[in-house]
Amino acid sequence: MSALETISSFVEGAPPGELADVIADIKALTVADPGLVSKLGPAFEKYNEEQFATVRLPGSTQPIIVSSHSSLGNGRYYDVESSTSFEYDHATQKASGAQSYVLEGAQADLTKTTLKSLSPYVKEHFPNAAYGVYPIENDSKVAIIVVANKYSPNNFWNGRWRSLYIFDPSSGALEGSLKVDVHYYEDGNVRLLTSKSVTTTVSAGSGAAIVKEMGNAEKKYQEELNRGFTSLSEGAFKALRRQLPVTRQKIEWDKVASYRVGQDIGGGSSRR
Amino acid sequence: MASADPFDSALDLLRRLNPKHTTKHLQSLISLAPDLTEDLLSSVDQPLSVRRCKQTGRDYLLCDYNRDGDSYRSPWSNEFDPPLGSAGAGSEGGGATPSEKVRRMEVKANEAFDVYRELYYEGGVSSVYFWNLDDGFAGVVLLKKEAKPGSASEGSWDSIHVFEAIDRARMTQYNLTSTVILSLSTNSTGLGDMDLSGNMTRQIEQELPAESDEQQIANIGKLVEDMELKMRNLLQEVYFGKAKDVVGDLRSVGSLSEAGRDREAQRELIGSMRR
Numbered sequence: 001m002s003a004l005e006t007i008s009s010f011v012e013g014a015p016p017g018e019l020a021d022v023i024a025d026i027k028a029l030t031v032a033d034p035g036l037v038s039k040l041g042p043a044f045e046k047y048n049e050e051q052f053a054t055v056r057l058p059g060s061t062q063p064i065i066v067s068s069h070s071s072l073g074n075g076r077y078y079d080v081e082s083s084t085s086f087e088y089d090h091a092t093q094k095a096s097g098a099q100s101y102v103l104e105g106a107q108a109d110l111t112k113t114t115l116k117s118l119s120p121y122v123k124e125h126f127p128n129a130a131y132g133v134y135p136i137e138n139d140s141k142v143a144i145i146v147v148a149n150k151y152s153p154n155n156f157w158n159g160r161w162r163s164l165y166i167f168d169p170s171s172g173a174l175e176g177s178l179k180v181d182v183h184y185y186e187d188g189n190v191r192l193l194t195s196k197s198v199t200t201t202v203s204a205g206s207g208a209a210i211v212k213e214m215g216n217a218e219k220k221y222q223e224e225l226n227r228g229f230t231s232l233s234e235g236a237f238k239a240l241r242r243q244l245p246v247t248r249q250k251i252e253w254d255k256v257a258s259y260r261v262g263q264d265i266g267g268g269s270s271r272r
Numbered sequence: 273m274a275s276a277d278p279f280d281s282a283l284d285l286l287r288r289l290n291p292k293h294t295t296k297h298l299q300s301l302i303s304l305a306p307d308l309t310e311d312l313l314s315s316v317d318q319p320l321s322v323r324r325c326k327q328t329g330r331d332y333l334l335c336d337y338n339r340d341g342d343s344y345r346s347p348w349s350n351e352f353d354p355p356l357g358s359a360g361a362g363s364e365g366g367g368a369t370p371s372e373k374v375r376r377m378e379v380k381a382n383e384a385f386d387v388y389r390e391l392y393y394e395g396g397v398s399s400v401y402f403w404n405l406d407d408g409f410a411g412v413v414l415l416k417k418e419a420k421p422g423s424a425s426e427g428s429w430d431s432i433h434v435f436e437a438i439d440r441a442r443m444t445q446y447n448l449t450s451t452v453i454l455s456l457s458t459n460s461t462g463l464g465d466m467d468l469s470g471n472m473t474r475q476i477e478q479e480l481p482a483e484s485d486e487q488q489i490a491n492i493g494k495l496v497e498d499m500e501l502k503m504r505n506l507l508q509e510v511y512f513g514k515a516k517d518v519v520g521d522l523r524s525v526g527s528l529s530e531a532g533r534d535r536e537a538q539r540e541l542i543g544s545m546r547r
Contacts, residue, residue, distance in 0.1 A: 003303075003304055006300045007304070009300065010285060010289065013289045014288065015288055021284070022289075024276065024281070025276075025284050025285040025288075028276040028277070028278050028281035029278050029281050029282060029285070029304055030304070123528065124527045124529060125525075125527070125528060126522070126523055127521070148522045148523060149522075150518065157518060160522070161519075178464075180519055180522070182518045182519065183288070184510055184514055184515065185288065187473055187474065188470060188471050188473055188510075189286070189287045189288070189291040189470050190291065190469070190470030190510055191290050191291055191467075191469055191470055192467070192518075192519070193290070193292075193467045194463075194464065194466045194467070195465045196464025196465070197464060218523070219525060220462070221463075221464075222519070222523060222525050223525065224460075224463045225466065225519060226516065226525075227463070228458055228463050228466045229515070229516045231422075231425065231458060232425060232427075232468060233508065235421045235458075236421055236426060236456045237427060237456060237508070237511070237512075238421075239421040239427065240393070240417050240418075240428070241392055241393055241429055241500070242391075242392050242393070243501070243504060243505075246391075247391075250497060251387070251388060251391065251493065253384070253490035253491075253493040253494055253497075254490050256383075256387055256388075256490070257383070257384070259387045
């Protein structure tokens, strides 16, 4: 792996809200070759588009998503709700050069009605989220994105929820992927990474019906995830190490040599 | 602006990148900054590898503390594998082994922690390595267990306890640094893939009387046992409490406006009761 590939992989692995910290570390590790960091443009672009980076346009409070589905090329992206296009700097994560952008084409109506239903749904379930709907693949499909971030670096944790759905109006197929990324790093480094694909159909094909189906899938997934925590805690975690020996007593270390003789003192120790 | 120390930056990066792949990230960092190789290898804990002792047939764990070049010392036989050449340029008497007195304690400690392993882990592998210090001795207690309780879920636990036991008048000063590396994962049709991995480190210092080898081992045993109990509780809290809470902070299963109305109604109720 070349040095550039190595530092690009570090960028790709940056936890939610910690890209700037990762870049600072990379800079300190490559002081001997300062030109290297300036070649990270493609890695930043990939990171921002895959992580659904959010940006606020000058003078606006509404966060807007950066993704490959809202890309106009040449570093410009657009947002349907605010009818705006803008230039995005992938290295600094800042927007500039906002212009009016009017959505046209075969999926313009479906895009707008989906947005109209999506807005109240997102407000009902995500305390801090950005969302967007975009016609894709030559107006043959519609992409729907929700990204929720919660950063608490003072308490050493950050989290991100990502939903991406592709709706195909010709078949009614709705395919999605739901991802959760949580990082906890006080005196350690703990990471939760989840990924779930969703495949369903929306026969009505309306914006309201699509959002209703999304809501069902996400509710079901979150409940599964909560059960996943329980099953890992009760299953794999307990199977690794007991809280106390079977005797429910800590070891008497001054007598540990005699334990050897009576190996069955632990009761369950013959299970192996 | 003074630039940050590359070693600190490497450690900071390892604290941020996916802890499931620490070994891979460590190799990447070493290729990027070869000057840091020794410092990183001696200060970053990685999941332990298991090797079978050719003399005794028992499994033991590999780490930087029982390594000499490409060879590792078995705690059960005290032999290096592969055997160190007699030339041994720079290494004393065919590899770094503890003095006879400290080796005697090491043997007893391995027996004691083998019992500990069986009682707490009901399986897995343990190894203890000691080495001499000018004013006492030091050591590392290693424990590793892998589990696959269901067809879809699996986990691994690695404990690395590094300690110093320093002679003081009447007492021994113990400095213990403990790291647990815990990886858990599960997958199913409804859930998809779920991976919960990481590591946590804690330190403790304590002075205890130690008048015999047995008492030394009992002291170390108690310190490690208490630390592991504390860390197991901490891991449980972070993995299954904190991580789950953050998911709930990102997305609410229930309706946020209803929750808000409930809170408002409760406030009003409490307010009216006060009046």
